[in-house]
Amino acid sequence: MERMHDRGYALITGASQGLGAALATELAGHGFGVLLVARSAQALQEVARQAGALNGGRAHVLTADLFAPGAVEQVADRVHGLNVPLTCVVNNAGQGLWGRFDGLGLGDQLRMMHLNMDVPVELTHRLLPLLKGAKRAYVLNVSSMTAYTALATMAVYGGSKAFLLRWSRALRAELAGTGVSVTAVCPGSIITGFTARAGMQAMDDLARKFGSGPGPVAASAVKAMLKGKAEVVPGLLNRITAKAQGWLPDSLNEKVANGIYLKRLPPEEKGQAG
Ligand SMILES: NC(=O)c1ccc[n+]([C@@H]2O[C@H](COP(=O)([O-])OP(=O)(O)OC[C@H]3O[C@@H](n4cnc5c(N)ncnc54)[C@H](OP(=O)(O)O)[C@@H]3O)[C@@H](O)[C@H]2O)c1
Numbered sequence: 001m002e003r004m005h006d007r008g009y010a011l012i013t014g015a016s017q018g019l020g021a022a023l024a025t026e027l028a029g030h031g032f033g034v035l036l037v038a039r040s041a042q043a044l045q046e047v048a049r050q051a052g053a054l055n056g057g058r059a060h061v062l063t064a065d066l067f068a069p070g071a072v073e074q075v076a077d078r079v080h081g082l083n084v085p086l087t088c089v090v091n092n093a094g095q096g097l098w099g100r101f102d103g104l105g106l107g108d109q110l111r112m113m114h115l116n117m118d119v120p121v122e123l124t125h126r127l128l129p130l131l132k133g134a135k136r137a138y139v140l141n142v143s144s145m146t147a148y149t150a151l152a153t154m155a156v157y158g159g160s161k162a163f164l165l166r167w168s169r170a171l172r173a174e175l176a177g178t179g180v181s182v183t184a185v186c187p188g189s190i191i192t193g194f195t196a197r198a199g200m201q202a203m204d205d206l207a208r209k210f211g212s213g214p215g216p217v218a219a220s221a222v223k224a225m226l227k228g229k230a231e232v233v234p235g236l237l238n239r240i241t242a243k244a245q246g247w248l249p250d251s252l253n254e255k256v257a258n259g260i261y262l263k264r265l266p267p268e269e270k271g272q273a274g
Pocket residue numbers: 013014015016017018019020037038039040041043064065066067068092093094095096115142143144145186187188189190191192193194195197
C-alpha cells in the first residue's frame with residue numbers, strides 16, 4: 001500500500017457491517033478520516049475503533065435511520081457542523097428484497113427504493129458543495145451486477161441498482177473538471193448478512209460458491225475510486241461475466257438469469273411464475 005497521508009474525511013453510509021464496514025477500514029487504511037452512518041450504534045463504535053487504529057483516531061459515528069423522513073438532511077447538517085474537510089461520500093447503505101413483485105409487500109419495496117435511490121441522491125446533493133471545495137474529492141456509489149440485467153425475483157432491487165449506475169455515470173460527466181470524481185462499483189455476490197435480510201436464503205449456496213468476502217470487494221472499489229475510474233466490477237469471474245453479458249443480447253442474458261432465480265422460488269410462488 002502507498003505511504004499513508006491525510007486525504008480528508010470519507011462519509012460511508014451502511015458502515016456498521018458487511019461491505020460498508022470493509023469500505024470504512026479500507027478507506028482509513030488509505031489515510032481517510034471516516035464518518036460512519038447506520039442505525040446500529042454499537043456496531044458503528046466497533047468499526048470506528050478499527051478504522052481509528054488505522055488513521056490516527058479520525059473516526060466519528062453518526063447514528064441514523066435513513067428510512068426516517070428528514071434523516072438525510074440531519075446527517076448532512078451534522079457533517080457540515082463537524083467542520084472537517086469532507087473529500088469522499090460513499091453511498092453504500094442498501095437493501096435487497098427477494099421474491100415475486102406481487103408477493104412482496106408494496107410498503108417494503110417503496111422503502112427499499114427510498115434507501116437505494118433517494119438517499120444517495122439527496123445525500124450527494126446536500127454534500128456536493130463540501131466536496132467541490134476540496135482539491136480532489138470522490139463519490140463512490142455501490143451499485144450491483146444486477147444493474148446490468150433485468151432480474152426476475154429482484155425486479156425492484158435490480159431496477160434501483162440500474163438507476164444508481166446510470167445516475168452515477170451521468171453525474172460523473174457533469175462533474176468532469178471540478179475535481180470531484182464519481183465511481184460506481186458493481187459487485188456480484190458478497191458474503192454478508194445481505195441475503196438473509198433480503199429473504200433470499202434459497203440462493204445462499206450459489207452466493208457461497210461464487211461470492212467473495214467484503215474485504216476484497218472494498219479493496220477493489222477503493223482502488224478504482226482513487227484511480228478515478230468510472231466503474232468497476234470486482235473479481236475476475238464477475239468481470240468476465242459482465243463483459244460476456246455486454247456482448248450477448250439482453251433477451252438471452254435475462255432468459256438465463258431469470259431461469260436460475262425463478263427455479264429457486266418456493267413451490268407455491270413458482271407455480272404463479274410459470
Ligand atoms: N451482499 C451482496 O451480495 C451485494 C451484492 C451487490 C451489491 N450489494 C450492495 O452492497 C451494499 C452493502 O450491502 P451489504 O452486503 O454490506 O449489506 P448488509 O450486510 O445488509 O449491510 C447493509 C448496511 O446498510 C445499513 N442500513 C440498512 N438499512 C439502513 C437504514 N435504514 N438506515 C441506515 N443504515 C441502514 C446497515 O446498517 P444498520 O442495520 O446498522 O442500519 C448495514 O450497515 C448495498 O447497497 C447492496 O445493495 C450487495
